[in-house]
Amino acid sequence: MPASPLWSAAGRTETGRFFRAPARIHRTTPGGAPRQRAPAAGIRTLPEAAPVSTPPAGPRPADAPSGVPAARGTRDAAQGAPENTPARTTASTAPDAAPGPAARARPETRTQAGDETGGGTPRDATTRDTTTRDTTTADGTTGDVLLAREQAHLTASRAALRAMREDAESLDIRDVTANWVNAEVLRRQIEARIKSLADLAHTPLFFGRLDYEHAPGADPAGQAGRNGQAGGAGAGGGAADGSGGAADDGPPGTGGDAATALYIGRRHVHDADGDPMVIDWRAPVSQPFYQASKKQPMDVVLRRRFGYTGGDLTAYEDEHLMDPAEAVRTSRLLQQEIERPRVGPMRDIVATIQPEQDEIVRSGLTGTVCVQGGPGTGKTAVGLHRVAYLLYAHRERLARTGTLVIGPNASFLRYIEQVLPALGELEVRQATIGELVGQVPVHGTDDPAAALVKGDARMAEVLRRALRSHVVPPQEPLVVVRGSRRWRIPAYELEEIVGELLARDIRYGAARDALPQRIAHAVLVRMEQAGEAPDDRVQDAVARNAAVKAVVKTVWPAVEPAKLVLRLLSDADFLAAHAEGLLTEEEQKTILWTRPPRSIRSAKWSAADAVLVDEAADLVSRTTSLGHVVLDEAQDLSPMQYRAVGRRCSTGSATVLGDLAQGTTPWATSSWDEALRHLGKSDAVVEELTAGFRVPREVISYASRLLPAIAPGLAEVDSVRESPGSLSVVRTTPGELTAAVLAACGEALRHEGSIGLIAADVRVPVLAEALASTGVPYLQPGEETTAASRLTLVPASLAKGLEYDYVVLDEPGAIVTAEPDERTGLRRLYVCLTRAVSGLAVLHSGPLPARLA
Numbered sequence: 001m002p003a004s005p006l007w008s009a010a011g012r013t014e015t016g017r018f019f020r021a022p023a024r025i026h027r028t029t030p031g032g033a034p035r036q037r038a039p040a041a042g043i044r045t046l047p048e049a050a051p052v053s054t055p056p057a058g059p060r061p062a063d064a065p066s067g068v069p070a071a072r073g074t075r076d077a078a079q080g081a082p083e084n085t086p087a088r089t090t091a092s093t094a095p096d097a098a099p100g101p102a103a104r105a106r107p108e109t110r111t112q113a114g115d116e117t118g119g120g121t122p123r124d125a126t127t128r129d130t131t132t133r134d135t136t137t138a139d140g141t142t143g144d145v146l147l148a149r150e151q152a153h154l155t156a157s158r159a160a161l162r163a164m165r166e167d168a169e170s171l172d173i174r175d176v177t178a179n180w181v182n183a184e185v186l187r188r189q190i191e192a193r194i195k196s197l198a199d200l201a202h203t204p205l206f207f208g209r210l211d212y213e214h215a216p217g218a219d220p221a222g223q224a225g226r227n228g229q230a231g232g233a234g235a236g237g238g239a240a241d242g243s244g245g246a247a248d249d250g251p252p253g254t255g256g257d258a259a260t261a262l263y264i265g266r267r268h269v270h271d272a273d274g275d276p277m278v279i280d281w282r283a284p285v286s287q288p289f290y291q292a293s294k295k296q297p298m299d300v301v302l303r304r305r306f307g308y309t310g311g312d313l314t315a316y317e318d319e320h321l322m323d324p325a326e327a328v329r330t331s332r333l334l335q336q337e338i339e340r341p342r343v344g345p346m347r348d349i350v351a352t353i354q355p356e357q358d359e360i361v362r363s364g365l366t367g368t369v370c371v372q373g374g375p376g377t378g379k380t381a382v383g384l385h386r387v388a389y390l391l392y393a394h395r396e397r398l399a400r401t402g403t404l405v406i407g408p409n410a411s412f413l414r415y416i417e418q419v420l421p422a423l424g425e426l427e428v429r430q431a432t433i434g435e436l437v438g439q440v441p442v443h444g445t446d447d448p449a450a451a452l453v454k455g456d457a458r459m460a461e462v463l464r465r466a467l468r469s470h471v472v473p474p475q476e477p478l479v480v481v482r483g484s485r486r487w488r489i490p491a492y493e494l495e496e497i498v499g500e501l502l503a504r505d506i507r508y509g510a511a512r513d514a515l516p517q518r519i520a521h522a523v524l525v526r527m528e529q530a531g532e533a534p535d536d537r538v539q540d541a542v543a544r545n546a547a548v549k550a551v552v553k554t555v556w557p558a559v560e561p562a563k564l565v566l567r568l569l570s571d572a573d574f575l576a577a578h579a580e581g582l583l584t585e586e587e588q589k590t591i592l593w594t595r596p597p598r599s600i601r602s603a604k605w606s607a608a609d610a611v612l613v614d615e616a617a618d619l620v621s622r623t624t625s626l627g628h629v630v631l632d633e634a635q636d637l638s639p640m641q642y643r644a645v646g647r648r649c650s651t652g653s654a655t656v657l658g659d660l661a662q663g664t665t666p667w668a669t670s671s672w673d674e675a676l677r678h679l680g681k682s683d684a685v686v687e688e689l690t691a692g693f694r695v696p697r698e699v700i701s702y703a704s705r706l707l708p709a710i711a712p713g714l715a716e717v718d719s720v721r722e723s724p725g726s727l728s729v730v731r732t733t734p735g736e737l738t739a740a741v742l743a744a745c746g747e748a749l750r751h752e753g754s755i756g757l758i759a760a761d762v763r764v765p766v767l768a769e770a771l772a773s774t775g776v777p778y779l780q781p782g783e784e785t786t787a788a789s790r791l792t793l794v795p796a797s798l799a800k801g802l803e804y805d806y807v808v809l810d811e812p813g814a815i816v817t818a819e820p821d822e823r824t825g826l827r828r829l830y831v832c833l834t835r836a837v838s839g840l841a842v843l844h845s846g847p848l849p850a851r852l853a
């Protein structure tokens, strides 16, 4: 898509200059009158807020009086410098925004949990009260006043965002586009831009604030040794590692510049002068929000997290990273965010990404990262945020090459589909493997034994051999007639040409396309030997000659990938000829169709067959590679499926997410090294996430009793949350089980949030009928939870990747026995036991698996 230079930086830097005076672009207002700008409020010098109990040690910069120029960072330093962003430094005066009426109206009512949106929203008013009331800073400012100031900044930022949107809406492109194609492209880009500038009332515009000791990007002369990172988080400062530890040469806040406050949010917002009011969370300068610690403050004096109630800023939580006297505390806002009832699809975690997650999110585009993590450690969240980060840092490159998120099934994709749009990324494709390899319609199924062989990497070699067997040595010489002359190429010379192409091991189709030119070249050599002086046009004409075409057709015939697979699976001799030494006779028998179909259309292709067809298609002509692929629930892929994904990122990179303990396919991978080899990314870095965010400690400990049987090498997830009473295990008689399950659902429905009733697939119809007869509405997995309908009936086979506030688990034994072997059954059960955020009720009438009993 031709990108106008004017637009090429769209969505990346978004500075005021971007829209302020674009060459030859006119701006209109409905009446032609000049549009009013939002009040400007840029980076400000703000007072230090003291934590509840411990005021920061040492003097702090006082609140800058209104009208006094504040210390500022440079705009580009604040935004960071994504790929190809022209550097620019501008400073501006940005007086404190006075709290407006909206900012002063401090909500006094307690929050309804259902209203709350992301960004560390407090569920009860306690956090707000303890962080705001009775809190006084070193300069005597109360928490209420500080909160009002932050609310004022929110109000001003919203106004600035509105102005940015109005800017975009007022662009008139009538005179700037030479033709309708350009006009259409530009129009769409403007529309996308306008959409991306929407202010979502229930989504916090910023969720955090960093007060740097020095203006980011400024030369912290003489300060570098202070905390090991001074200034390092500026424009180029993506890396979080510095050499220093805690400050040790003087009280914090005493050196050099006054603190510089940056507000961190989902997107960049600038004021009328182009100075940032909210910094994109992905900018390098935002990284200390996720990474800075007492040990390594990264020049951050204060980190403030904000709590929201339905879009209103109602709380904050402070950490003074350079204050040795302040104790390290776990964030209550983080805790509340995790426990916030789930209604609707998966939400982003941008406000609360943890340091080890952030490292993965910000790892570079060129390398592939594989993340092993137990249930609820945030793998999916991390993978999605990584895409958003990469799109920010490498937007142009990825716009050309594309990005893709692969999930295990449609309900999972529906569950995660809102995360990237919420982060402002609307262009990322999401698909299941089945959709990717959809060259043949899938109507059939394989028994596990057949699927296992079809998914084995040896099948790639069988296919390669079978395909190349279509190339036959030329038997006859070629005679090309041109005018009165005849040119003869003997069979042995043709054979040499064909042999050379085979040896180069290029794609079958590419070699077939090259063959006529190779033959024509041989003819031209003869012409030159005979004294003629043929040029390229003659060579092209010879390559198109009917006799040459006939030779190519016989020697290197076109092959339809689906036909090749059809023949392999139908023709025992053909399969045997190419599987010799690769598949045993038994294995060959296992994959042969008992009743071979007559045609591609009538064949009952299975999912594994479709992957074989995809492999064959790639042998014929190279699959286009994307820039980046995220592969979730990767542990369940067969080697052939890994290959299918691998060819879609052969020249790009991947984020591979999975948990070896949750592998429930017969071909589930037992080692990431092996999986990455099949993916073609042996050099990938394998990271491990160990902190569990979803499942309370009591529940994960119970589920982890299965680990020695299902994944002996893996350690129990270290849950970040204690939640006493979150687990109950109840035994009933067989006759009472269904009623007891319904009662447990009723009990769960008394709480806020989503409820998942998980049962073995065979039990689902029984439970569906029981729910219907009692008039309890229920949803299918992936259907959006609403306040009116919060119960989802989940077949165990679809539970993977999903989560619910409360889970009622029906008859664990039936979940285990539904699988072909015990280990797979226990793994399936492990998945089902680890879907709950706040409570798990296990009901059984049969015996529990020994390890749980």
Ligand SMILES: Nc1ncnc2c1ncn2[C@@H]1O[C@H](COP(=O)(O)OP(=O)(O)OP(=O)(O)O)[C@@H](O)[C@H]1O
Pocket: 334, 337, 338, 347, 348, 349, 352, 353, 354, 357, 373, 374, 375, 376, 377, 378, 379, 380, 381, 382, 659, 662, 693, 694, 800, 801, 802, 803, 834
């Ligand atoms: N840093 C975080 N802050 C807040 N919530 C988080 C954080 N990390 C993860 N979560 C939440 O924990 C839950 C589990 O995350 P996610 O689904 O990404 O885990 P997972 O490792 O993919 O789990 P599974 O293996 O079961 O699929 C989600 O609700 C997610 O929003």
